[in-house]
Amino acid sequence: MYAVIVGGGKAGANVARALLRLGHEVTIVESRTSRLATLEAEFEHMARYGDGTELFVLEAAGMARADVCIAVTGDDEDNIIIGQVSKEHFGVQNIVARVNDPRNQEHFDLLGIAPTVCATESILALIEHEVPQHSLVHLFSLRRENLDILEIGVVEGSRADGARLGDLAIPKGSLVISVLRNRVGRVAHPDRELAAGDQIVAIAEPGHESDLMEIFAGD
Amino acid sequence: MFVVVVGCGRVGASIAQSLIEDGHDVNVIDQNLEALGRLGHEFPGNLIQGPALETTVLERAEIERADAFVAATNGDNTNIVIAQVARDRYQIPCVIARVLDPSRAKFYSQQGLTCICPTRTAIDMMEGALRAFAAEMTEDA
Numbered sequence: 001m002y003a004v005i006v007g008g009g010k011a012g013a014n015v016a017r018a019l020l021r022l023g024h025e026v027t028i029v030e031s032r033t034s035r036l037a038t039l040e041a042e043f044e045h046m047a048r049y050g051d052g053t054e055l056f057v058l059e060a061a062g063m064a065r066a067d068v069c070i071a072v073t074g075d076d077e078d079n080i081i082i083g084q085v086s087k088e089h090f091g092v093q094n095i096v097a098r099v100n101d102p103r104n105q106e107h108f109d110l111l112g113i114a115p116t117v118c119a120t121e122s123i124l125a126l127i128e129h130e131v132p133q134h135s136l137v138h139l140f141s142l143r144r145e146n147l148d149i150l151e152i153g154v155v156e157g158s159r160a161d162g163a164r165l166g167d168l169a170i171p172k173g174s175l176v177i178s179v180l181r182n183r184v185g186r187v188a189h190p191d192r193e194l195a196a197g198d199q200i201v202a203i204a205e206p207g208h209e210s211d212l213m214e215i216f217a218g219d
Numbered sequence: 220m221f222v223v224v225v226g227c228g229r230v231g232a233s234i235a236q237s238l239i240e241d242g243h244d245v246n247v248i249d250q251n252l253e254a255l256g257r258l259g260h261e262f263p264g265n266l267i268q269g270p271a272l273e274t275t276v277l278e279r280a281e282i283e284r285a286d287a288f289v290a291a292t293n294g295d296n297t298n299i300v301i302a303q304v305a306r307d308r309y310q311i312p313c314v315i316a317r318v319l320d321p322s323r324a325k326f327y328s329q330q331g332l333t334c335i336c337p338t339r340t341a342i343d344m345m346e347g348a349l350r351a352f353a354a355e356m357t358e359d360a
Contacts, residue, residue, distance in 0.1 A: 053296050055322040077272060077296040081323070089326055103273055107300060110308055 004066040006052030006082045007073035008039045027061045053081045068094040076104040083113035114144045135217040149203050156196035158218030166190025171211040174204035223285045225271040226292035232257040246280040271301050287313035
């Protein structure tokens with residue numbers, strides 16, 4: 001596989017290392033000369049100088065034959081442009097883009113740049129998972145596939161409290177995949193009895209959150 | 220009509236002023252307070268300070284009711300992104316982006332975005348002037 005990585009910061013360099021270890025071919029495009037020197041010391045000819053939002057720079061980096069474009073610069077507008085140009089102009093099938101400011105996520109979604117990775121959002125999801133403030137946590141979103149992985153706490157007195165998983169009317173378009181109790185996760189089984197304090201992990205199409213909350217959290 | 224202009228540099232400020240003189244309503248966004256100072260206290264429209272990539276800033280400029288949108292910041296990529304947001308999210312009927320890089324301007328024009336490329340215009344005019352002179356020289360020879 002050939003990957004063109006635009007943005008040679010920590011994220012870009014580490015992605016390059018990981019891909020090289022897996023035996024793939026990479027090019028890293030970097031526009032800061034001081035950073036480029038560091039990259040060249042490690043990646044030699046695989047590091048290239050240039051503004052990755054310029055078409056001729058991407059052309060020279062071989063974007064036309066890339067299997068994947070990884071847009072991980074520190075500027076969201078640049079990552080959007082890199083994604084659009086790679087997809088529409090160079091015909092790259094797979095785009096992965098970094099969202100630096102979560103407020104810009106909506107622009108990536110609107111302009112069809114997916115999947116995206118946002119460090120702030122990932123950290124927040126982890127905090128919610130570790131220190132749940134709400135009984136519903138978005139663990140992961142498969143945006144392009146239109147699926148969410150949700151974690152929901154079973155609340156005392158809810159319909160799920162004391163019920164067999166198989167007896168609950170789980171809405172169509174959602175599926176309970178795992179039950180967590182005392183930090184031990186088990187793959188969900190219809191015979192499993194639920195109790196307050198358990199957490200269930202469900203995979204769901206968007207729009208089922210309130211129905212699932214009603215069953216497990218009782219509101 | 221009502222126009223939102225983003226970027227209050229020489230281009231944005233001048234367009235905003237001309238539109239007001241023509242009797243239109245204009246709100247102007249710029250990240251930099253000093254840049255907004257180009258328009259002075261008498262400017263009748265709202266001046267909004269903030270990054271135009273943020274929808275809250277666009278909405279403070281009342282983008283929802285805009286008939287036209289001009290993206291003229293000093294960043295090509297910012298202009299291209301906010302112009303697409305204005306067109307696709309807010310359905311503004313007339314959206315114009317200034318794009319200095321001729322190749323990006325060409326690509327996004329092909330994608331249906333109205334891009335004005337001052338660099339392309341300068342190249343064409345200078346080439347035109349040189350060709351005219353070259354033609355005169357061959358005639359004289």
